[in-house]
Amino acid sequence: MKNVLLGVTSSIAAYKTAELANVLTKKGYTVDVVMTENATRFIAPLTFQALTKRKVHVGMFEDDFQNSVEHISLAKRADLCLIAPATANFIGKLASGIADDMLTTVVMAIKSTPVYICPAMNTAMYENSIVQENIQKLIRHGYQFIEPREALLACGDLGKGALAEVDVIITEVLHRLQLL
Numbered sequence: 001m002k003n004v005l006l007g008v009t010s011s012i013a014a015y016k017t018a019e020l021a022n023v024l025t026k027k028g029y030t031v032d033v034v035m036t037e038n039a040t041r042f043i044a045p046l047t048f049q050a051l052t053k054r055k056v057h058v059g060m061f062e063d064d065f066q067n068s069v070e071h072i073s074l075a076k077r078a079d080l081c082l083i084a085p086a087t088a089n090f091i092g093k094l095a096s097g098i099a100d101d102m103l104t105t106v107v108m109a110i111k112s113t114p115v116y117i118c119p120a121m122n123t124a125m126y127e128n129s130i131v132q133e134n135i136q137k138l139i140r141h142g143y144q145f146i147e148p149r150e151a152l153l154a155c156g157d158l159g160k161g162a163l164a165e166v167d168v169i170i171t172e173v174l175h176r177l178q179l180l
Helices: 016-027 045-053 070-075 088-096 102-108 125-127 127-139 166-179
Strands: 005-007 031-037 080-086 117-121 150-151 158-162
Touching: 005 016, 005 070, 005 102, 016 031, 016 045, 016 080, 016 166, 031 045, 031 070, 031 102, 070 102, 080 088, 080 102, 080 166, 088 102, 088 117, 088 127, 117 166, 125 127, 125 158
Parallel strands: 005 031, 005 080, 080 117
Antiparallel strands: 150 158
8 A cells, every 4th residue: 555645835725635535545645734823723633633533733742642753654655745725835945855734844855755845825925036047946956746727816816836637637646656
């Protein structure tokens, strides 16, 4: 059985990630969810726990101590890592080598596992030259991106920045998992 590490960051699109977790779990994959603290303001960890039947990881120093190097074991166990949605903040931290929360720490500990990043943010943020430079830097380092789509965004703007459709993400992830 293959393991998918599903990272969730703080975007309104986080609710769509529940469907990703649900589909992957129903297809027989083990899904470990790691959320940023701010992501829990958009969707509850309990939602992912109910869908995956697995503990959801949020904090670096959680009370139910099981493994002192949990971020390393999560990174080693993953056959594929999917970050959906990925905010400009997360992309910037990753591109700068900043590991200051559970999700960035786990992703930094990944060696050869493919990492797919699905940006979701306001169009102006997505098109910002710094964000684009960070994306290009991560691509040069081997990270894969599933492009956001153009849509009417939660803020009311129309443009590129909406999370890719769930079926597009699932198709890409399943294709890669079958190649592993």
